Amino acid sequence: MSTTAPTPHPCPIPQPLPPPPIPSHSSSSSSPASGMSEAAEEPDSPPTHMSEDSSSSGDRWTPDLRGGNGGGPRSAPPDQVLENVLESVLEFLTAARDRNAASLVCRSWYRAEAQTRRELFIGNCYAVSPGRAVERFGGVRSVVLKGKPRFADFSLVPEGWGAYVQPWVAAMGRAYPRLERICLKRMTVTDDDLALVAQSFPLFKELSLVCCDGFSTLGLAIIAERCRHLKVLELIENSVEDEEDALVDWISKFPVSNTSMESLMFDCVGVPFNFEALEALVARSPSLRRLRVNHHVSLEQLRRLMARAPQLTHLGTGSFRSDAPEGGGMSVSELVPSFAASRSIVCLSGFREVNPEYLPAIYPVCGNLTSLNFSFASLNADDLIPVIRQCHKLQTFWVLDTVGDEGLRAVAETCSDLRELRVFPLDATEDSDGSVSDVGLQAISEGCRKLEYILYFCQRMTNTAVIAMSKNCPDLVVFRLCIMGRRRPDRITGEPMDEGFGSIVMNCKKLTRLSVSGLLTDKAFTYIGKYGKLIKTLSLAFSGDSDLSLQYLFEGCTRLQKLEVRDSPFSDKGLLSGLDSFYNMRFLWMNSCSLTTRGCREVAQRMPNLVVEVIREQDEMETENVDKVYLYRSLAGARSDKPKFVKVL
Amino acid sequence: MDYGHVDVENLKATELTLGVPGAEETDKMPTPRAGSKRAHAGDHHEEEPKAALPAAKAQVVGWPPVRSYRKSCFQQQSSSKSKATAPGEVQKQEVPAVSVVAATPPAAVGSGGSLFVKVSMDGAPYLRKIDLKMYKGYRELREALEAMFLGFSNDAASVNPSDFAVTYEDKDGDLMLVGDVPFEMFMSTCKRMRIMKGSEARGLGSSKE
Numbered sequence: 129m130s131t132t133a134p135t136p137h138p139c140p141i142p143q144p145l146p147p148p149p150i151p152s153h154s155s156s157s158s159s160p161a162s163g164m165s166e167a168a169e170e171p172d173s174p175p176t177h178m179s180e181d182s183s184s185s186g187d188r189w190t191p192d193l194r195g196g197n198g199g200g201p202r203s204a205p206p207d208q209v210l211e212n213v214l215e216s217v218l219e220f221l222t223a224a225r226d227r228n229a230a231s232l233v234c235r236s237w238y239r240a241e242a243q244t245r246r247e248l249f250i251g252n253c254y255a256v257s258p259g260r261a262v263e264r265f266g267g268v269r270s271v272v273l274k275g276k277p278r279f280a281d282f283s284l285v286p287e288g289w290g291a292y293v294q295p296w297v298a299a300m301g302r303a304y305p306r307l308e309r310i311c312l313k314r315m316t317v318t319d320d321d322l323a324l325v326a327q328s329f330p331l332f333k334e335l336s337l338v339c340c341d342g343f344s345t346l347g348l349a350i351i352a353e354r355c356r357h358l359k360v361l362e363l364i365e366n367s368v369e370d371e372e373d374a375l376v377d378w379i380s381k382f383p384v385s386n387t388s389m390e391s392l393m394f395d396c397v398g399v400p401f402n403f404e405a406l407e408a409l410v411a412r413s414p415s416l417r418r419l420r421v422n423h424h425v426s427l428e429q430l431r432r433l434m435a436r437a438p439q440l441t442h443l444g445t446g447s448f449r450s451d452a453p454e455g456g457g458m459s460v461s462e463l464v465p466s467f468a469a470s471r472s473i474v475c476l477s478g479f480r481e482v483n484p485e486y487l488p489a490i491y492p493v494c495g496n497l498t499s500l501n502f503s504f505a506s507l508n509a510d511d512l513i514p515v516i517r518q519c520h521k522l523q524t525f526w527v528l529d530t531v532g533d534e535g536l537r538a539v540a541e542t543c544s545d546l547r548e549l550r551v552f553p554l555d556a557t558e559d560s561d562g563s564v565s566d567v568g569l570q571a572i573s574e575g576c577r578k579l580e581y582i583l584y585f586c587q588r589m590t591n592t593a594v595i596a597m598s599k600n601c602p603d604l605v606v607f608r609l610c611i612m613g614r615r616r617p618d619r620i621t622g623e624p625m626d627e628g629f630g631s632i633v634m635n636c637k638k639l640t641r642l643s644v645s646g647l648l649t650d651k652a653f654t655y656i657g658k659y660g661k662l663i664k665t666l667s668l669a670f671s672g673d674s675d676l677s678l679q680y681l682f683e684g685c686t687r688l689q690k691l692e693v694r695d696s697p698f699s700d701k702g703l704l705s706g707l708d709s710f711y712n713m714r715f716l717w718m719n720s721c722s723l724t725t726r727g728c729r730e731v732a733q734r735m736p737n738l739v740v741e742v743i744r745e746q747d748e749m750e751t752e753n754v755d756k757v758y759l760y761r762s763l764a765g766a767r768s769d770k771p772k773f774v775k776v777l
Numbered sequence: 778m779d780y781g782h783v784d785v786e787n788l789k790a791t792e793l794t795l796g797v798p799g800a801e802e803t804d805k806m807p808t809p810r811a812g813s814k815r816a817h818a819g820d821h822h823e824e825e826p827k828a829a830l831p832a833a834k835a836q837v838v839g840w841p842p843v844r845s846y847r848k849s850c851f852q853q854q855s856s857s858k859s860k861a862t863a864p865g866e867v868q869k870q871e872v873p874a875v876s877v878v879a880a881t882p883p884a885a886v887g888s889g890g891s892l893f894v895k896v897s898m899d900g901a902p903y904l905r906k907i908d909l910k911m912y913k914g915y916r917e918l919r920e921a922l923e924a925m926f927l928g929f930s931n932d933a934a935s936v937n938p939s940d941f942a943v944t945y946e947d948k949d950g951d952l953m954l955v956g957d958v959p960f961e962m963f964m965s966t967c968k969r970m971r972i973m974k975g976s977e978a979r980g981l982g983s984s985k986e
Contacts, residue, residue: 396846
């Protein structure tokens with residue numbers, strides 16, 4: 129850590145804002161959800177510039193000194209000086225983990241850290257009350273909040289469960305007038321909440337909503353219109369209400385005076401909008417680097433946008449289809465120059481209704497691409513392979529399983545730098561004809577040795593292929609394999625998939641996240657418990673034989689923070705074997721196992737700082753059998769906003 | 778298609794299927810019986826008689842774990858592409874897509890939860906299942922049903938809507954005409970639906986909308 133001038137500085141070195149979730153030009157700059165999770169899980173990315181001179185922006189923060197503001201060093205009492213120095217130094221700490229550690233040193237450090245923390249990360253919005261959070265941290269500029277448990281994405285959390293952002297916005301509105309950035313994941317955000325944001329934070333710059341629900345184009349219009357300094361609006365996989373007769377043309381609401389947009393992503397806002405307004409906004413935004421439009425944008429319109437913004441680095445291409453009737457639209461060669469002129473594009477996505485004839489138009493940028501998301505484009509291998517073969521620098525690739533094992537082989541042969549691969553099913557049902565298999569996985573493992581993240585949906589898998597991946601790709605940090613047929617064994621040997629997953633935990637020493645599937649016995653969990661020492665997030669479904677599996681996990685995975693289990697033969701005994709772990713975890717979710725109210729109540733009684741929620745379907749009767757339990761550590765106790773179908777034990 | 782994790786050789790001959798006997802055997806999936814271990818005895822889904830349609834098999838909520846946002850995007854895509862095609866075809870390749878993306882008009886993505894009800898049509902060889910939460914109102918629902926079932930007529934263009942009446946069985950077990958009550962109320966009371974054809978329906982169908 130560099131020191132300032134030898135005499136203590138009365139004002140700390142101004143700390144620039146932490147960068148937005150997706151760092152520029154780095155390998156992890158990629159597609160929607162991963163950017164959010166990276167920022168939230170490891171908020172330790174360094175500030176983009178660490179200059180000692182004051183930045184030109186007027187946002188210099190001065191500490192809340194009891195002795196008055198900015199007195200010269202010689203006149204400040206010694207302990208004041210120490211606090212000033214401490215605060216100056218602590219400004220440099222950005223990682224939450226480091227900050228948490230610093231705050232435990234002594235009271236003085238606690239106070240100094242609390243005053244200098246700029247980004248507040250709350251992984252579970254019910255773990256602490258908003259009032260308490262804002263009381264402790266006085267100088268926050270950026271907030272990351274996560275709400276519902278991840279299984280809410282798969283319709284396992286009934287509607288109305290909670291995770292309302294309103295009390296947070298209300299508390300922050302009073303406490304943080306200088307708030308600049310809000311990132312929310314899996315929270316319910318209403319139009320009123322958005323209005324409150326716009327009203328409470330005059331310096332507001334960045335809004336990122338991932339997998340949220342509850343708002344409509346009206347709320348977006350309010351944000352666009354009233355947040356005069358808005359730079360970033362990223363809407364990723366949200367469920368936007370779109371009452372046909374209540375649609376608001378929100379894009380038109382960006383004032384002409386807003387010329388500072390840097391990132392605008394709205395592919396999930398699936399309603400039509402005023403294209404001319406978007407074009408004008410893009411034209412007056414020289415800093416715009418990331419633009420992801422929805423499927424109402426045709427190729428002709430895309431071309432116009434690209435002409436206005438040749439400096440884009442991240443482009444979501446909308447429908448990628450001509451709006452003219454059959455054969456009447458522009459030709460491929462008319463589209464090529466747009467891409468040829470966009471020398472900065474490193475990330476492409478969209479292709480929501482792609483017409484494969486136009487794909488060759490993107491060839492000029494393929495050689496520069498580090499991230500490519502085809503996961504909403506049902507293209508077959510013949511369409512994809514020619515594109516893939518051009519993408520030598522690809523580091524992140526999202527695609528549908530229509531790519532096939534053949535297409536994955538092309539990826540393996542071309543993309544030796546690949547770090548992240550996600551293969552989604554076109555047909556997400558158990559009986560579908562999955563088009564990728566162990567063959568594709570094996571090929572990838574052989575060609576993409578630097579792989580760090582894989583999500584792979586398939587119908588057929590072998591232990592051999594998984595073992596091969598464990599050996600060929602030792603850098604794996606995230607391994608999520610979903611064999612879609614429940615409890616499916618190795619397709620060749622008929623054996624359980626224990627050995628495959630076992631070798632993953634054994635050989636991939638950096639593994640922090642694991643999702644298992646297929647036929648798995650308790651043996652798999654002996655491996656995971658024994659070798660998965662760094663695992664933080666674990667997802668199980670239809671796996672294991674007995675409570676021993678849970679026991680092995682709780683005993684062995686000492687770093688476990690998030691455990692999600694469904695439809696597995698675990699009883700109260702297994703649940704209770706985790707008592708020693710629960711305070712170290714953010715949460716445990718179990719549904720459709722063999723738990724009872726009695727067992728859950730025992731957990732609740734023995735762990736006072738744990739909230740144990742038993743969740744029913746909305747009109748279900750209370751029974752002794754528990755279908756869904758969600759337990760999490762919390763300083764706030766039982767929440768006051770729980771619906772009728774949630775019982776806190 | 779059977780994936781072999783349960784010994785069902787003796788059951789396979791008795792399974793109800795729509796294909797020619799033996800047509801379902803594929804060589805894509807070698808199905809090893811020997812040595813396959815059963816996870817536990819609670820696995821009783823395989824004993825259900827299977828139709829060729831995935832939609833007829835018991836669906837498990839939230840499995841495979843694909844975000845509802847992603848699933849609904851494919852429903853939107855399919856709807857805008859399938860305007861001219863006859864969506865009721867029985868081909869195996871298309872049916873899985875239809876069962877998920879069901880040629881339905883785009884609806885606002887439901888915020889969690891789904892409400893699957895069986896839909897039968899007089900004279901159709903098999904039933905379908907639809908998720909009522911995917912529809913905002915009766916018009917969308919009717920369009921979806923028309924898209925799903927028109928393929929069973931000989932000539933889709935000659936179908937007269939007034940020859941059909943869409944009815945449902947409510948919580949009391951009574952057969953009701955769809956469209957009389959507000960859509961939300963309908964959603965909460967509908968147990969299953971039945972599309973009636975011919976003389977029973979004549980005249981009733983045209984009273985909709």
